[in-house]
Amino acid sequence: MSYSTLISAAELQSLLRERKPLMIFDCSFDLAQPTEGDAQFERLRIAGAVRADLNRHLSAQDPAQAVNAGRHPLPQREVFAQWLTRVGFHAGMQAVVYDRQSSSFCVRLWWMLKWVGHEAVAVLDGGLPAWQAIQGPVASGPVVAATPSGNPPFQPGKLLARLATVEDVRTHLNQSSLQTLIDARAPARFRGELEPLDPVAGHIPGALNRPYSDNFGPDGRFKSPAQLRAEFDALLGGRRPATVVHHCGSGVTATPNLLAMELAGLGRAALYAGSWSEWCSDPARPVAKG
Template identity: 40%
Template sequence: MALAQLINCEKLANHLNDKDLIIFDCRFSLEDTSYGEQSYQTGHIPNAVFIDLDKDLSSPVIKGKTSRHPLPDTNLLIEKLAQCGLNNDSKVVIYDNGPSPFATKMWWTLVWLGKRDNVFLLDGGFKAWQEAGLPITSDKTPVHIGNFIGQPDNSLLINANDLANKLGDDQLTLLDARALPRFRGEVEPMDPVAGHIPGATCANFMENLDSNGFFLTIPKLQERFQILINNKPIDKVIAYCGSGVSACHNLFALCLAGYPLIPLYAGSWSEWITDPKHPVAVGD
């Protein structure tokens, strides 16, 4: 079964009451960290449970040492997921507002913890659900304790030291998921240093989507990544972004396009710049 799978709103609506289904609402805003939970309380897809990027999918930030979203304590997260009702054999649907950077972060986290079967992303997210006129509720979803037992697969990660040692390899493809102005260092709204890791290629995650916010077709995604990877070995492709979130969008899209799951530099730019010895590039 493919790691990356999409589900559309109509199909989800027909399966809302399936007993083995758990829906995760992962809406979030980097500018207003209370936005996601408040939005969930205002209205969400029936039977969805809320997962918070900061509180659940990240551990506390250590200023000057970690990224803005350090990887979570796996024991705490596995306990949280079980408390949300996740079973080892659950069917899972994940959504955020629509562009899906936070939903794909949740998808990657589940894969990292070993939950690889029957995990779907809602194509178009909550925006598409609303526009389709499908039911929304403010009721809190009752949950039963699940039996999920995860085990992190750290082969899916690369750390800063190992990445730094690979920068001289001309076969390396380093995909930066941030928008081009941030990649070039022209603007930097989130971090104290602007620019990108030397040798990286700008692979703005929003370009995995069409003008309506749905994922591109598989042939179009294949064409996109063929250009970005440029015939270099797939086993030398690494993904990063600002803090290890939107890079997961590229990982999901790559898997949709038929590529294997490549490593994530989870610390990403916000961790990279905490070490003054790490080189920084600007421009293209």
Template identity: 40%
Template sequence: MSPLIEITDPKIFDPSVVLIDVRGGANAHDRYLQGHLPNAIFASLDDDLAAHPADAAFGGRHPLPALADFAATLQRWGVTPDSHIVVYDDKNAAMGGARLWWMLRSIGHDNVQVLNGGLKTAQDEGVELSTDEYQPKPAASVYPVAAAYKNTVDIEEVKQAARADSRVVIDVREGVRYLGHTEPLDLVAGHIPGAINLFYSNSLSPEGRYLTAEALKTLYDDTIGDVKPGDVIVHCGSGVTACHTLLGMEYAGIVGPRLYVGSWSEWSRRDLPIATEANGL
């Protein structure tokens, strides 16, 4: 199954599909109520797809929720292991849509797709939006989850990987943040020494849709070279936008790169080496 689905695919509006609208930020629910796809469940990036960290130095600003909590959330949404799930957000899959896709894949739920182009592509196609709160019927039992999320790495592995010629650490934040010119969200500007920069939006067309699979493969191959997919680590500021790139990689046929969930928000708070354009690290 392709990780992406087009708005023209009638399966999106099949009553058997679990359609989930992911929003982030303080006014996330208000934006959902201003317009969402019919029968789309509201999901909060900050409350449903992340834990609330006591200290972002250990796990970052958006640590993964405990698996028991995520399983209970899936039950509340009516999700079972047999569910076909379609997710989207209002930021071209960069602020929650791909994160939920990645989380589901990480627990072994493969029947999930992300709407290519997100809410905007639906609006561009003239889909009539709903302003009603959709209330799903909860599943009869809690979603069965494994003991841990798959395909993650911790800060210790990132330290080693960033120094290894046989591995690649990719930072998908905007170049000015990577170079240390500015940092609007975390305490210190810069990047992990040894990490390379590939801004996530390079994977998007001017219309906000993913490039073709062929174009994405060229983009990512130019970045990772001969490194095996399983030796590629992707991160961002807090482990959300990185999932946008991981989804793009899978769409391009590059399966196996892993997520550093803590990302820059964790690394930059741990008194570790920091590279910037100015210091040349």
């Protein structure tokens, strides 16, 4: 059995006992202190986990290798697949991704693996705290270098995730029958009352606001599919789920909204990875507030 959306801590423990082909990725990160994720990984992680850093591994460092602009540009699919190969991941593996920030960052890797054609990837529901709650094995300290794999998961003709470009978003702006934008940032940032990260405050005209944190219960796990469905139905107000394009500040925290829609049975929507940080970089693009 493979997992393609969520996996519980108990289910992950069973996979480890059965010695299934598996790789666990620790995506912990702190936007305010970019090196803190590495420190957290060294202090405590799920035993056997591989480090997946938002800046170094899940974003393009070289603009020539980037798919989009913005604060966390996606690397080209081939470049990302090369990193997966270097850390030993191959097409026959189950991937499990987690963090310790309420799934704020790990769903980015979940989406990226779909994007290169790998369906068997799941988010550890509840993250590291859920693993600790069942006393799953943990480790600390430096990690031994990985053995590269010879069977990369990249399938050039297979796209299991939809990527919207800035041109796509602008072309369909205010065409509600073709595009429904959902912004995952906090309400004050969406309204343009404050902007701690980007040079311009506000949002893309016509966008709806659903903070990504609304997808989780008090225990840090995703809400039930029924509850998520009711909340998204209310937000969409009759708009077709197939028209949804998720975004946020830099294409990271939009992904929990995307996964939540899938859990709700509303299909796999598109991601505008450049998000607000790319959109607001051009003063010719319109900005809304309120």
